[in-house]
Amino acid sequence: MSGNEPPDQSEPFVASKPVRLAIPLFPLGAVLCPGGLLPLKVFEQRYLDMVAACLKEQSAFGVCLIASGGEVGVPAAPQPVGTLAHIVEVDMPQLGIMLLKVRGGRRFRIERHLPITASLQRATVLLLDEPPAQPVPPGHQGLVLLLRKIADELGEQRLPAPHAFDDASWVGYRLTEILPLQILARQKLLALQDPLLRLRALSIWLAQRVANSEP
DSSP, X not given: OOTTSOOOOSSOOOXXXXXXXXXXXXXESSOOOTTOEEEEEEOXXXXXXXXXXXXXXXXXXXXXXXXXXXXXXXOOEEOSEEEEEEEEEEEEEXXXXXXXXXXXXXXXXXXXXXXXXXXXXXXXXXEOOOOOOOOOOGGGHHHHHHHHHHHHHXXXXXXXXXXXXXXXXXXXXXXXXXXXXXXXXXXHHHHOSXXXXXXXHHHHHHXXXXXXXXX
16 A cells, blocks of 8 residues: 555544543643653743642643744743643752643644633633554555654653554654654644544655755
């Protein structure tokens, strides 16, 4: 099968019952993918309070790429698709500063912005379904080889196990995080629902990069 052929439809994807949550939002100049790890330095009081509440309630917050505005000060406008962030490590090296490591959970789409309180944004979001795991097509095995090489170079600290080099979604998300893509390109890849389309877009980007580097 080539990378341009449609995905196997022998096991059609059936969306689950819609799940909506009301969550706090943390707009950032970064994209968090499902299964990915992201270090965060938190020092603004609104986000310190948010983290404290999430730790107490064992709940997640939403990481969204900033569409306009900045990370500090007036609440920034977020992109509509983001990812749930689950806190896996927390440290407070000094009063008023938290160092976090979060893991990406399910993706979501913002449906309705809730009133801002204490400069913290909240929204009602619709959780997006992930298609069932499917293998990487033969036409995109070059992406797997590239990711294996990068994983060896980065080591367990940057790309910890378990690895899923045979899962199209996992491979696509990890390359979206690692490759030197423009930030809006990362966002567009995150928002794609079909993991094979994500792999195809990454293959095209890599081919263009190689072509542009040739003398």
